[in-house]
Amino acid sequence: QVQLVESGGGLVQAGGSLRLSCAASGRTFSTYAMGWFRQAPGKERELVAAISWSGGSTYYADPVKGRFTISRDNAKNTVYLQMNSLKPEDTAVYYCAARRPPGLGYQLYEYDYWGQGTQVTVSS
Numbered sequence: 001q002v003q004l005v006e007s008g009g010g011l012v013q014a015g016g017s018l019r020l021s022c023a024a025s026g027r028t029f030s031t032y033a034m035g036w037f038r039q040a041p042g043k044e045r046e047l048v049a050a051i052s053w054s055g056g057s058t059y060y061a062d063p064v065k066g067r068f069t070i071s072r073d074n075a076k077n078t079v080y081l082q083m084n085s086l087k088p089e090d091t092a093v094y095y096c097a098a099r100r101p102p103g104l105g106y107q108l109y110e111y112d113y114w115g116q117g118t119q120v121t122v123s124s
Contacts, residue, residue: 001026001113002024002025002026002028002029002032002098002112002113003024003025003026003113004022004023004024004025004096004097004098004113004114004115005022005023005024005115005116006020006021006022006094006095006096006115006116006117006118007020007021007022007023007118008020008021008118009094009118009119009120010119010120010121011121011122011123012086012120012121012122012123013122013123014086014087014088014122014123014124015085015086016086016122017082017083017084017085017086018083018086018120019080019081019082019083020036020080020081020083020094020096020118020120021078021079021080022034022036022078022079022080022081022096022115023076023077023078024077024078024079024098025077026077029074029077029098030053030074030077031053031100031101032053032098032099032100032101033050033051033052033053033098033099033101033103033104033105034050034051034070034072034079034096034097034098034099035047035048035049035050035051035096035097035098035099035104035105035111036048036049036050036070036079036081036094036095036096036097037094037095037097037108038090038092038093038094038095038120039092039093039095039117040089040091040092040093043092045095045108046061047059047061047105047106047107047108048060048061048064048068048081048094049061049064049068049069049070049081050070050104050105050106051070051071051072051079051104052103052104053074053101055071055072055074057104058070059104059106063089064083064090067083067084067085067086068081068082068083068084069081069082069084070082079096081094083120086120086122087122088122088123088124089122090120090122091120091121091122092120093117093118093119093120094117094118094119094120095114095115095116095117096114096115097111097112097113097114097115098111098112098113098114099111099112100112
């Protein structure tokens with residue numbers, strides 16, 4: 001069992017930055033691929049970024065490429081999402097998710113554990 005707790009959300013002006021963190025419990029964190037999803041009001045939850053267990057492979061959705069960076073520190077059982085040049089359309093609840101091996105996941109159903117989410121609001 002893995003428990004995930006997100007933090008770092010908040011209100012920021014367009015063009016600003018935020019860094020989300022996701023702290024995981026459990027000894028198997030370092031074997032899991034991790035993903036950050038987001039869900040805006042009235043929209044489906046979508047994958048923003050994903051990272052392999054080693055950090056050697058990453059994936060970014062087109063809308064965030066070049067602006068967001070996913071990383072992880074397995075010694076701290078934590079995954080991060082650095083968000084720069086934020087836009088109002090980035091406003092959403094951001095969720096951290098963990099996927100049992102093998103491989104990265106690109107769909108919601110491919111992830112096994114979820115956090116409660118953290119709100120990110122970008123004002124124009």
